[in-house]
Amino acid sequence: MAEPLLRLEGVGKSFGPVTVLEDINLDIAQGEVLGILGENGAGKSTLLKIISGIYTPSAGRIHIGGSAFDALDPISARRLGVAMIPQEFNLVATLKVYENVFLGQELRRSSFLDHARMREQTRALLESLDVHLDPNQTIERLSVAQKQMVEVARVLVNDARIVILDEPTTVLTSHETAVLFRVVKALVDKGVTVLFISHKLREVKALCDRLLILRDGRQVEHCAVASMNEEDMARKMVGRELAQIFPDKPTDGAPRGTPALAVRGLCVEGVLHDIDFDVHRGEILGLAGLVGAGRTEIAETIMGLRRKSAGDLLIDGEPVTFKSPRDAHARGLAYLSEDRQGKGLQLSFNVMQNVTDLSLARYVRGLIRHGLERKRAEEYQSRLSIKAAHLAAPVGLLSGGNQQKVYFAKLLDIEPDILLLDEPTRGIDISAKQQIYRLIRELTAQGKAVVVISSELEEIIGLADRALVIRQGRVAATLEGDDINEERIMLYAAGAWEADTERRADNARSQGARP
């Protein structure tokens, strides 16, 4: 192997007496993709911050392109070609694509900005990545996936040699992930080295050449990806047998009787068309589909957050109308938003205040009974194993998984009969996921009806008793039993109907071409 582009030698990091990273040794050549796996808190972020010069390592040396360093700072790291694409993008929403790509290093002609050249170079750069995006588009009008591409283009303008992608697929659909993978391959073809951080084993398996697994701040594996299968990776990552991530599905057949929630002909002008479905008590209904297919809109319309243009809701067979989530809560419905930080939790509030956010009225006897709030929060803390130093600390300081558990506690505290869970495990680590899957199954075992909206196919397949595939605001298919598989879901989600018509059109063309 040629001289590695990046080599770490016994790198470690402690904060005071706490060691968060210990003795990391890795090497990676130019044009390689290194997958970095680990649960939340395993030390991935710390490692990235050391490589990108944000943290000073307390031990070890870093070699980049043949020169050795005891520590980097952000500026010299950037000069050495290290670039990080963070989970939260650093783009200026009101500026255009090309303005963001060249932000801070604008091209000039004499002392004025050279818009034409920046636009042209951006266009060329995006084309070289095989991304179709108008350089003149304003950032705020782009999808998450498109914004990510802008970040990638920006990194290339900097002549980056080592690009760090921090959990880039968390916010992407399967289709968008495929596009991202193509872009990563294009980067590699340009000779760029990519560090790819992910929770998703399958993605690492598909994309990466080599692999680094971290657990509790230690390196437990550093090898070629080809030498390991997904089960091995999961085991090394978690450090124990993951018997099964998903709990068993009940086998006693489909529930019958009056559905807990029935949706009939639900329409929202221009967004949803004639949505029909039932959820029974004890059942998990999956809503699959691409991002933007209208799944979140279905949940929000049910909750009274959007105005429906037609259709009916029936709870236990009784027609209901919700003008606001307050009405829905009163009828035993609770909604977990996909946007935990923007719509779900008050990050500046503490655990207790968040837990009682929906159910506060139950704690008021004249005045709020703070002691009862604390007591209740402590119960959830042990029941859902929420790791929080202080119940009085702001929820924003907790890890993603623990925040999500607090969010679940908030919903459970109104004792809902029907739960609408939108991306219930977004951005949380494997063991927290497993706990949440168990919890969801427990809830249905208690006779609650659950709707799970998810962009992760595994989640729909592993969890749902029945699944609807939503495409462009319509129910494209209802799947049951073994039909809930990747192929089927993708077929309907991405538009089997269009595939059919294309095939027909192709047939017609080839028939027409025949003499």
Add this chain to the structure above:
Amino acid sequence: MNPLPQRTTPLAQRFRRLPWNAAILAPLAALILLFVVSSFASEYFLNTRNLSNVLRQVSYTGIIAIGMTFVIIAGGIDLSVGSMVALVGVAVLYVLNTITDPLQAVILAMLAAVVGGALLGLFNGLLVTRGRIAAFVVTLATMSIFRSLALYFTDAAEVTTRNPLFSEVGGGFVLGIPIPVWTFFLLAIVSHVLLFHTAFGRHVCAVGANAQVARYSGIRVERVVLSAFLIAGVCVGLSAIMLTSRLNSVSPSDAGYFYELDAIAAVVIGGTALSGGRGTVWGTVIGALILGIINNMLNLTGVSPYLQGLVKGAVILLAVLLQYKRTP
């Protein structure tokens, strides 16, 4: 849910659970320091008469600052409170001078002040919620409108009253303490309970911290914001009663002039985040006291009145600087 058995918590533990943090302790420490320094700086400072006067002065803007605290925590701001004092004051004097029976006149005038303040606050609130205009812009406009109306109704002339009872309201004492001071402190206690111990108070914080989350949690965001402006209006009404009855008159051009800035300053010094979402009433009370004592000390020590604004400005900057230091 089954009601849980009430635990008795040891006092020491309860004490530790109180929201003791820098946001409260810093202003409190500053107040104590200021008090000690002032008592050395001037021999007159600790004079009962002087202290009573300082407290009286503080209470006029302090009452308004309490209302302002609700608006700011809910994520808004109210620039119109100063002009509102003048307009409500004019209304008070109008009622006093129209009704002949003195007692009846005083009661109705006070009622008019509270109701009038509430209505003006409601007007602001409706423009913010229903009109969907930024609170800063709405109250910037109504600040101009209210002052203009006060001037128009009086032809810009000072209005006085000969009502023999009215001056007792703002000038009187109970247990040796001026009535405005009683009003200020009682209002502070009631407001603290409202903000910290009721669902409404929690909702005010929620709306200011993240209105989107609040909406998704089924909180009636508009109603909460509206109520905050209403509370601010009622506080202005109370302050206007105290102020006009102290002087037995109202000057439409001077009354409440720059009160909005003093009120906002008190709220900010008290550690309430100007971005909304968190804050305390008694922080605001401390903030108002700090401003009052500084004013008094500058007067007693003979510092040029032209420099008083400078000191006030410096204190505000210092308070905010300390707040940013805590949340990097």
